[in-house]
Amino acid sequence: MVTGTGLVERAGGLGELGRRRAADAEEQRRLTPDVVALMLESGFARHFVPVRLGGVEGGFSEFARAVATVAEGCAATAWCASVAASLARVATCLPEEGQADVWGGGADVFVVGSLSPVGKAVPAPGGWRVSGSWAYISGVDYSDWVVVCAVLPGGGGARLFALPRGAYAVKDTWTGSGMRGTGSNTVIVDDVFVPESRSADRQRLSDGHTVPIQAVNGLSCAPAALGAARGALKLWTSDTAQRLARGGGRVGGPGPALSTYEAVLTRSSGEIDAAMLLLERAASVADRGPRISEEEIARNVRDYALSTELLVSAVNRMFSASGTSGQSTGSPLERAWRDVNSIATHIALTFDPAAVLFASRPFALEAA
Incomplete structure (x- = not known):
């Protein structure tokens, strides 16, 4: 684990831009594109990504300080920055082949998602067919990948599934009175095939994958x-x-x-x-x-x-x-x-x- 990546220092500039764009984000109910671009440039998406995939494997203390720094200017920007880091960490539960799919083009990939087991998945040759609807997915309009959780048939538990942009639709449903700029809309997945390499048992998150x-x-x-x-x-x-x-x-x-x-x-x-x-x-x-x-x-x-x-x-x-x-x-x-x-x-x-x-x-x- 890297003990200092400069994330906190870069967070100040992101918070300031978020502050200046806050009114626009509230009106549009999503962050502005320049804020998202700076969020990725600042290093939030790659913070927990393994070094072998271009990330920095940063720590939680630095992450928390950086998110708080951004939120002094704009809480919605900070929330999406936190999502970018936290869901990337969740995606590191995938098998190595799946991780290579997500970060093969670089570590600054915007992963969003939900750990709520509200979808359905059925076995298919080489993987799974996944369907469902997941609400309150912050930052989804700008996402590159989504990680969702679906229940298996016959009491088989729940699994995480990573889907690339294009494999899911986004429904504009976010009307919250607070955190308006997060763009926390709904992800729709309609009978999409997900290979086994892009799937992981949800229990891995609780069993201590890097940290419970x-x-x-x-x-x-x-x-x-x-x-x-x-x-x-x-x-x-x-x-x-x-x-x-x-x-x-x-x-x-x-x-x-x-x-x-x-x-x-x-x-x-x-x-x-x-x-x-x-x-x-x-x-x-x-x-x-x-x-x-x-x-x-x-x-x-x-x-x-x-x-x-x-x-x-x-x-x-x-x-x-x-x-x-x-x-x-x-x-x-x-x-x-x-x-x-x-x-x-x-x-x-x-x-x-x-x-x-x-x-x-x-x-x-x-x-x-």
Whole structure:
């Protein structure tokens, strides 16, 4: 594993371009082409790709910092950058022949997909015939490959299937109130043959293919919320300072007192820092690879959910104290508020399932 690839340094430029194009991305409900091009040029797609295929085999800590850096400018751009890296890592589960198909032309390939087992696959000579519909596939309009999950007949489990562009259709279905620029549309696969070499047992992800998927699943989502909350803090602090300079916050004057703004700043910045520390630890655990214990997996899952709750709390507090201008539709702060709350609904960041997993061992010991 490479310990430093320059991804974080390059992420700053991508975040800035994403910020400038954010309004267009929201209107079009997908990233603009120049943002996608810079995302690939910056190295997100090749971050987890094996060196032998032109990738850099980068680490999770660097990945998480880079995604958060991009999200300070545009959460939707950061989310798609995370997808490009994370789904490429999933595709490395394929047999070597399948990996060569995906990355034979270079490592900067935009792989998207879904791990939800909602498709159907039946055996065919030399492979499988796959059909199904997978919703919420972020970045799919610009994708080169898609990885989808389908159920096998007769209770045979589920498998992952990699399909090149042209083997699947894209249905325009994305109308989310937050993360509008992600273009999270629907993939349609209609009885397409997939060779065995482009397929893998879904269980490989859980059994420790480089690192168990449970230990890192939330890491593909939470850093985007962290960066968006940081960006919101900068916006809110700047806007509030200008409001105070115009005479707001005076005793007996209109609006909240100065102490109210001080409390919002202090508590929200503290929650953002606490979330950052939780995610940094989770990423450092992930960087240890398949040696992660079940207890550490449960703690990581808890920390992804807990850090996201902290970020939602911080952003909602700032939004409530932002005044009419900050809450105007389309303002950068209003967009960050929508984006962070939207990210928090992802299943990988849901607190109750994380609590069940984390508490299962201690409570099981007590019950015994």
